[in-house]
Amino acid sequence: MKKAFDEGWGGVICKTLSLDSSKVVNVTPRYAKTRDYSGRVFGWQNFELISDRPFETMIAEMKRLREEYPNRILIASIMEEYNKNAWEEIIGRCQEINVDAFEINFSCPHGLPERRMGMAMGQDPEVLGEVCGWINGAAKVPVWAKMTPNVTDIAYPADVALKAGCEGVAAINTISCITGVNLDTLRPEPSVEGYSTPGGYSWKAVKPIALAKCTAIAKLIERDYKGQGRSLSGIGGVETGGDAAEFILLGSDTVQVCTGVMIHGYPVVKNLCGGLQKFMAKHNFKSIDEFRGKSLPYVTVHSELVKRQREAIAAKKQRVGLSNDAEWSGDDFVKNAESMVANR
Numbered sequence: 171m172k173k174a175f176d177e178g179w180g181g182v183i184c185k186t187l188s189l190d191s192s193k194v195v196n197v198t199p200r201y202a203k204t205r206d207y208s209g210r211v212f213g214w215q216n217f218e219l220i221s222d223r224p225f226e227t228m229i230a231e232m233k234r235l236r237e238e239y240p241n242r243i244l245i246a247s248i249m250e251e252y253n254k255n256a257w258e259e260i261i262g263r264c265q266e267i268n269v270d271a272f273e274i275n276f277s278c279p280h281g282l283p284e285r286r287m288g289m290a291m292g293q294d295p296e297v298l299g300e301v302c303g304w305i306n307g308a309a310k311v312p313v314w315a316k317m318t319p320n321v322t323d324i325a326y327p328a329d330v331a332l333k334a335g336c337e338g339v340a341a342i343n344t345i346s347c348i349t350g351v352n353l354d355t356l357r358p359e360p361s362v363e364g365y366s367t368p369g370g371y372s373w374k375a376v377k378p379i380a381l382a383k384c385t386a387i388a389k390l391i392e393r394d395y396k397g398q399g400r401s402l403s404g405i406g407g408v409e410t411g412g413d414a415a416e417f418i419l420l421g422s423d424t425v426q427v428c429t430g431v432m433i434h435g436y437p438v439v440k441n442l443c444g445g446l447q448k449f450m451a452k453h454n455f456k457s458i459d460e461f462r463g464k465s466l467p468y469v470t471v472h473s474e475l476v477k478r479q480r481e482a483i484a485a486k487k488q489r490v491g492l493s494n495d496a497e498w499s500g501d502d503f504v505k506n507a508e509s510m511v512a513n514r
């Protein structure tokens with residue numbers, strides 16, 4: 171996290187913490203890459219769990235970080251079991267070191283759902299609403315609910331979290347996946363002692379899905395929470411300034427990067443900021459606010475596309491003749507002339 175700040179990242183969200191890390195046991199290998207036919211990597215699977223480092227160690231390090239970088243944003247990502255006291259305790263402990271906000275991991279798709287945590291909570295609106303109520307009762311700083319894309323309509327659980335008092339929503343966490351099957355051994359990948367488990371998919375391959383999910387949440391916030399200071403943190407396949415601009419154009423207030431840093435290293439932020447500045451200069455945008463959500467009105471329902479296309483075709487048909495000399499085409503000279511004859 172210190173390295174990230176030194177490279178120029180504005181904020182960090184820690185690896186998800188829970189009070190009892192002894193229950194968190196990772197296996198290796200836990201990552202796998204997906205490649206196209208030329209061998210280029212475009213997707214990344216992981217079945218890494220939340221932090222397996224002791225809570226006390228993490229909190230002590232984050233306290234030091236807080237003191238060394240008082241002006242940067244430090245967000246605690248937390249996850250607990252279905253137990254109000256545990257949530258209140260973890261929130262209290264993180265607030266003692268003055269974190270700026272919480273991101274609640276309601277979305278890890280592997281391992282933790284077996285303990286009814288992570289995605290298991292995010293997929294159950296009743297539990298989600300109740301737990302968000304506990305969290306917002308205890309938190310004195312803003313809370314983002316990090317949502318899973320592994321639902322039919324992500325706007326529904328996002329709405330539950332916002333109604334229960336969350337300041338914002340972060341999306342997406344990874345998409346449930348199996349990288350593939352090894353055609354020699356016939357075992358699914360990534361293989362641990364010959365067995366596998368569905369993991370979470372991230373990076374470039376998921377960006378189109380993330381953009382659609384974030385758009386659905388941005389539309390919800392615009393429709394039902396306008397002017398209430400609610401926010402959306404866009405995640406999924408971001409690594410360039412162009413990627414960040416796309417999420418912001420579709421209504422994200424901030425963007426996050428995870429796999430991009432694992433692949434390219436912390437300095438990826440320099441390229442990201444440079445690219446974003448270039449995009450802004452090209453369109454003469456002086457601030458992020460000037461283009462946030464600018465593309466959102468152009469995402470609509472399919473029937474609206476049909477209506478617009480029908481109207482455009484009808485308008486073209488109605489047009490008589492050429493509008494100016496530049497429209498004469500050598501090949502259709504006779505047809506062009508005919509189109510302007512009154513008594514055809």
Ligand SMILES: Cc1cc2nc3c(=O)[nH]c(=O)nc-3n(C[C@H](O)[C@H](O)[C@H](O)COP(=O)(O)O)c2cc1C
Pocket residue numbers: 185186214215216218219220221247275278316342343344371372373374376405406407408426427428429430
């Ligand atoms: C190896 C790995 C570990 C992750 N660990 C966490 C985690 O502890 N908590 C969390 O909320 N999300 C975790 N994520 C999900 C990412 O934060 C992010 O939501 C997702 O990967 C999509 O963004 P990306 O394409 O930029 O990676 C992890 C992702 C990866 C690849």
